[in-house]
Amino acid sequence: RWAEGPEERRLLELFSYGLMALGAVSSLLLRFIPMPYGRYSSRRFGWLLPARPAWVVQELPSLLVPLGLAVCGGAVAAARPNRVLLGCFLLHYAHRALIFPLLIREGKPTPFFTFVLALLFCAFNGYLQGRSLTTYATYPAGWLGGSRFITGFLGWLIGMAINIHSDHILRNLRKPGETGYKIPRGGMFEYVSGANFFGEILEWFGFALACCTIESFAFALCTLFILSSRARQHHKWYLEKFEDYPKDRKIVIPFLY
Numbered sequence: 001r002w003a004e005g006p007e008e009r010r011l012l013e014l015f016s017y018g019l020m021a022l023g024a025v026s027s028l029l030l031r032f033i034p035m036p037y038g039r040y041s042s043r044r045f046g047w048l049l050p051a052r053p054a055w056v057v058q059e060l061p062s063l064l065v066p067l068g069l070a071v072c073g074g075a076v077a078a079a080r081p082n083r084v085l086l087g088c089f090l091l092h093y094a095h096r097a098l099i100f101p102l103l104i105r106e107g108k109p110t111p112f113f114t115f116v117l118a119l120l121f122c123a124f125n126g127y128l129q130g131r132s133l134t135t136y137a138t139y140p141a142g143w144l145g146g147s148r149f150i151t152g153f154l155g156w157l158i159g160m161a162i163n164i165h166s167d168h169i170l171r172n173l174r175k176p177g178e179t180g181y182k183i184p185r186g187g188m189f190e191y192v193s194g195a196n197f198f199g200e201i202l203e204w205f206g207f208a209l210a211c212c213t214i215e216s217f218a219f220a221l222c223t224l225f226i227l228s229s230r231a232r233q234h235h236k237w238y239l240e241k242f243e244d245y246p247k248d249r250k251i252v253i254p255f256l257y
């Protein structure tokens with residue numbers, strides 16, 4: 001096993017601050033440029049890749065890197081709380097990389113630039129979360145029965161259910177062969193324009209509470225920055241496009257924002 005020790009521990013901490021900064025800078029940039037994929041896809045950001053294979057390849061590192069680290073891991077990786085927490089992360093990415101792409105209906109192509117950024121992000125974050133949970137995060141006896149784990153785990157589970165259910169609603173707005181957009185209705189879309197993003201944000205904050213590591217908190221914060229920006233763009237787009245768009249719908253956090 002490679003360079004385990006206080007230097008790498010410090011490096012992971014620095015990477016975590018870097019991830020938080022990346023989220024903050026991205027959210028600033030995304031005030032001026034819409035995130036270039038899906039409805040904002042454009043040739044200006046490189047060759048257009050078909051949506052399905054692009055999603056599989058770009059998300060796969062977040063599944064394979066931590067899986068590899070877990071297989072090669074020692075005593076920390078083998079502890080029960082670590083296996084459960086890593087299992088939550090892997091389950092999300094098994095769905096995102098292997099199931100979600102197969103369900104997409106007539107999704108818009110992904111520009112090469114966006115694809116490369118997503119791929120690098122997934123490799124980096126897969127390493128950060130994987131290495132933290134397989135090498136450095138240690139938990140006291142009874143952690144899995146404690147209030148922080150249980151509350152966080154429920155947040156993760158409910159968030160993932162909202163994310164999957166909302167993506168299911170979006171997918172079913174189109175009949176086979178259609179590529180246009182309709183007003184999403186039902187589920188959390190009654191409260192927010194970015195219901196799928198709300199689910200994902202809740203999921204990673206729940207995960208962060210269950211893990212209590214700086215790495216998982218940095219990932220949750222970065223997700224909040226990036227996905228609330230995308231939700232704001234979608235919200236504005238819907239209001240411009242549909243005169244009858246529900247005016248009381250918030251952007252991404254029910255009743256608040």
Ligand code: NDP
Pocket residue numbers: 037038039104105106107108163167170171173174179180181182183184196197200222223226227230
């Ligand atoms: P979008 O909501 O932009 O699109 C999701 C899918 O639904 C696309 O196939 C899209 O088609 C279709 N769709 C969206 N709105 C409508 C509509 N009004 N009418 C008809 N079809 C619609 O989500 P993203 O593609 O940005 O994200 C997909 C998933 O990935 C989400 O679950 C999200 O949480 C997750 N994600 C996570 C990130 C993270 O940082 N953790 C970052 C980015 C995404 P089309 O492609 O044609 O627009």
